[in-house]
Amino acid sequence: MLGAGALACVMLAPRAWDADVMLQAARRHGAQAVSGARALQSVLGALQGRAETDKLAAINDFFNRRIVFATDREVWAEEDYWASPLEMLGKGRGDCEDYVIGKYFSLLLADVPMAKLRLVYVQARVGGPDGEQVAHMVLAYYAAPGAEPLILDNLLGEIRTATHRPDLTPVFSFNSEGLWRGVGAQGAGDPVARLSRWRDVLAKAHAEGFQ
Amino acid sequence: MSLIRQIWLLLLGTLAIALLASVSINVLSARETLQTQLRLKNADNATSLALVLSQLKGQHDLMEMTAAAQFDTGFYRRIRFIGADGKVVFEREARPQPMQAPAWFASWVAIDSEPGVAQVSDGWRALGSVEVISQSTYALDELWRGSLQDTLALAAVGACAALLALVGVARIRRPLEATVEQADSLREGEYRIVPEPKVPELRRLARAMNAMVERLRVVFESQAAHVESLRRAASCDALTGVSNRVHFLAQLRAAVQREDGHSAGGLVLLRILKLTELNQSLGRESTDRLIVSVADTLAAYAGRSDGVFVGRLNGSDFAVVLPFGSVANETALAMVALLRAAFAGMPGMVAVAAGVVETRHGIALAELMAAADLALAQAECAGPFSVESASVSGATWAGAGEHRWREQLHAALQEGRARLAEYPVVDAQRRVIHLECPLRLQLDENGPFEVAAHWLPLAVRSHLSPRADERALALALAAIAQDGRQRSVNLSPASLQDSGFAARVRQLLVASPQAAPLIWLEINETAAADQFQLMCELSRQVRACGAKFGLEHAGERLSRIEQLFDAGLDYVKLDAAVTLGVANAVGRAAFVKGLVMMLHGLSLQVIAEGVVDAQDARTLWDAGVDGITGPWVGTTGAAVQT
Numbered sequence: 001m002l003g004a005g006a007l008a009c010v011m012l013a014p015r016a017w018d019a020d021v022m023l024q025a026a027r028r029h030g031a032q033a034v035s036g037a038r039a040l041q042s043v044l045g046a047l048q049g050r051a052e053t054d055k056l057a058a059i060n061d062f063f064n065r066r067i068v069f070a071t072d073r074e075v076w077a078e079e080d081y082w083a084s085p086l087e088m089l090g091k092g093r094g095d096c097e098d099y100v101i102g103k104y105f106s107l108l109l110a111d112v113p114m115a116k117l118r119l120v121y122v123q124a125r126v127g128g129p130d131g132e133q134v135a136h137m138v139l140a141y142y143a144a145p146g147a148e149p150l151i152l153d154n155l156l157g158e159i160r161t162a163t164h165r166p167d168l169t170p171v172f173s174f175n176s177e178g179l180w181r182g183v184g185a186q187g188a189g190d191p192v193a194r195l196s197r198w199r200d201v202l203a204k205a206h207a208e209g210f211q
Numbered sequence: 212m213s214l215i216r217q218i219w220l221l222l223l224g225t226l227a228i229a230l231l232a233s234v235s236i237n238v239l240s241a242r243e244t245l246q247t248q249l250r251l252k253n254a255d256n257a258t259s260l261a262l263v264l265s266q267l268k269g270q271h272d273l274m275e276m277t278a279a280a281q282f283d284t285g286f287y288r289r290i291r292f293i294g295a296d297g298k299v300v301f302e303r304e305a306r307p308q309p310m311q312a313p314a315w316f317a318s319w320v321a322i323d324s325e326p327g328v329a330q331v332s333d334g335w336r337a338l339g340s341v342e343v344i345s346q347s348t349y350a351l352d353e354l355w356r357g358s359l360q361d362t363l364a365l366a367a368v369g370a371c372a373a374l375l376a377l378v379g380v381a382r383i384r385r386p387l388e389a390t391v392e393q394a395d396s397l398r399e400g401e402y403r404i405v406p407e408p409k410v411p412e413l414r415r416l417a418r419a420m421n422a423m424v425e426r427l428r429v430v431f432e433s434q435a436a437h438v439e440s441l442r443r444a445a446s447c448d449a450l451t452g453v454s455n456r457v458h459f460l461a462q463l464r465a466a467v468q469r470e471d472g473h474s475a476g477g478l479v480l481l482r483i484l485k486l487t488e489l490n491q492s493l494g495r496e497s498t499d500r501l502i503v504s505v506a507d508t509l510a511a512y513a514g515r516s517d518g519v520f521v522g523r524l525n526g527s528d529f530a531v532v533l534p535f536g537s538v539a540n541e542t543a544l545a546m547v548a549l550l551r552a553a554f555a556g557m558p559g560m561v562a563v564a565a566g567v568v569e570t571r572h573g574i575a576l577a578e579l580m581a582a583a584d585l586a587l588a589q590a591e592c593a594g595p596f597s598v599e600s601a602s603v604s605g606a607t608w609a610g611a612g613e614h615r616w617r618e619q620l621h622a623a624l625q626e627g628r629a630r631l632a633e634y635p636v637v638d639a640q641r642r643v644i645h646l647e648c649p650l651r652l653q654l655d656e657n658g659p660f661e662v663a664a665h666w667l668p669l670a671v672r673s674h675l676s677p678r679a680d681e682r683a684l685a686l687a688l689a690a691i692a693q694d695g696r697q698r699s700v701n702l703s704p705a706s707l708q709d710s711g712f713a714a715r716v717r718q719l720l721v722a723s724p725q726a727a728p729l730i731w732l733e734i735n736e737t738a739a740a741d742q743f744q745l746m747c748e749l750s751r752q753v754r755a756c757g758a759k760f761g762l763e764h765a766g767e768r769l770s771r772i773e774q775l776f777d778a779g780l781d782y783v784k785l786d787a788a789v790t791l792g793v794a795n796a797v798g799r800a801a802f803v804k805g806l807v808m809m810l811h812g813l814s815l816q817v818i819a820e821g822v823v824d825a826q827d828a829r830t831l832w833d834a835g836v837d838g839i840t841g842p843w844v845g846t847t848g849a850a851v852q853t
Binding site for chain 1: 258262297328329336337340
């Protein structure tokens, strides 16, 4: 117990993103993941000290350009699969959650505070005002508490404020606030972590060097 | 620390460690499970609550009510809503619940209910987050109960294991103790055979020890046989097997001079008349047969009671010593009648005559023999099969009636009119080994202190000998406490018959732990021959207290006591009848030497009693005795006090 506790303390200590750990992890997902990780790292490197809006734009562009949309069934042969950033980069494909997850963890690495980011379940109307309603997920950025968020979406290359996205109806939002502790302590080996998709991804991302 | 105790400590230590370890592991793993469950519950409930609150369009009252409803109907310690600006908007908190588990347990296992956090929003507007913490005292109580049950169950298992261990240890312990006891008794001079145990290592050990004991026994037996043949050669008449003249006279002298001998007795001299003529008419072989049949008749008579002994003084003369007064004449008449009947079928000239004399304690041997010879001569004159008696000058010791005697004896013991005489026993360097302390009783209030010969027979008849012996022992212990010198006390064989005697002797010894190791207790050789088991029991009790135990007046029967091998004795005092006159008889000296060697072989100390002259003493030292007592020791006057 003591050992695990000490380990937890080390894990909890704030640390800069670890390029080596990420590359190491990327090698397990193939060459595409390695090149993806290097590209992400160069983007992150360039973002140091820049304004948060720049960071949002750069990361949003990075994933929207690099990843081709594909359903989980096509990529993972599963109904619903939450891929970690490197898994997605390795495949080069992903669905809306995978984009959001990738952007979320990358922005955290770019020193955007967790409290400003939320992953949001939305209903999206596709194909005009009378279009079909589909379940979708986007990443919301709150510049200040209670402010109107900016929406990072894979359906639209441009970042817009929420009011400029009438096609999206938010349902529920969450982030990893209050969860890191548990994930840090048990890691991907914790059987409980596997019970929840979100926790599973948190653990995987953590092992891949994302904060 | 003893082997068995070490095994026990090891077993109990192992059990205790196993118990502690398994209880701790159980508690900690249960704690882990409970903590995980709590964490999951907190997280899930926080998410569910956040989902509901996010549907309430940011209506503050409704949100607070919903959260309060969840709090009131669920099992929460705290539900808190934190606004987007980080300030607490509302909060519900329960009072801490009383715990069943003790505080030390709570602080040891320290279950923390990790808060579950989820984000609440209204549309795109982030409202803040909810934080949910469930009650955890119930988990702690549950853990406490579980731990108690675990401990009980494991303690029960441990008790079963300890029981099994008890059986196992007992299985090793019994043979181990038996073997250790055998080793101990070997050191004490007892040679025992133990049953072979089932444990292989111990079995080999026990087998080896048994084999050694057996070998020693064989050696002892052959030595005993050798000594017995030496004894026969030295002290028995070659033709008849009864004592020869020298030995008989030594026996007689020892009997009348010994302090604890008999106060009165009788001597019968019996002669086969006209033996020379018989020899000529019947022939040597028939004459020898006749002599042997006379000896056998007398020996058979002697065998009937203790203290009677027979000797052949010369070709035609036999002598019988009786340990009781006033019966000699009667006995002689009976013997003569018996022989007359036996000779009835033989030619008329075979006849015997007997002379009788009453003896008393302390009488001079020459005087006694002269009187007996006179009586025999008178009988011979009186004709075949006649019996004549003579008396020895000097007053015989004749006290008052037996009843009065007994009262006097009782009173003397009761009132403590008793004292111990002290005769030194010295070793070859004249150092005192111990003081022999025979008991003297003052029977008449102003009279002299009498030696045992005067009161012991009566004491035995009145069953007072145990009390006399205990008194002697008590006096000796008191004397040792005063001067710290070793003392020996003789016990009467009759005391063995008293079932409480051994226990009381032990009590006396235990009560004086300082003096007990300086005490030497001795008992007549006849006790070893006739009451062997009782004697062994007494010996065990006495030696357990550190005192020494031995035989006195020994010699005659020693080589014929088979169990002497495992009697458990410390020393043997050789009777004056064995030691008297050894200087002048090569055969007797050889016997004593063989006897001493045999006894030394059994790790017994050997002390010669009743040594009178310096020549005998020198021969005895040469024979290897460890100590000498008797008049000679007093005369040398060179006893060194140690």
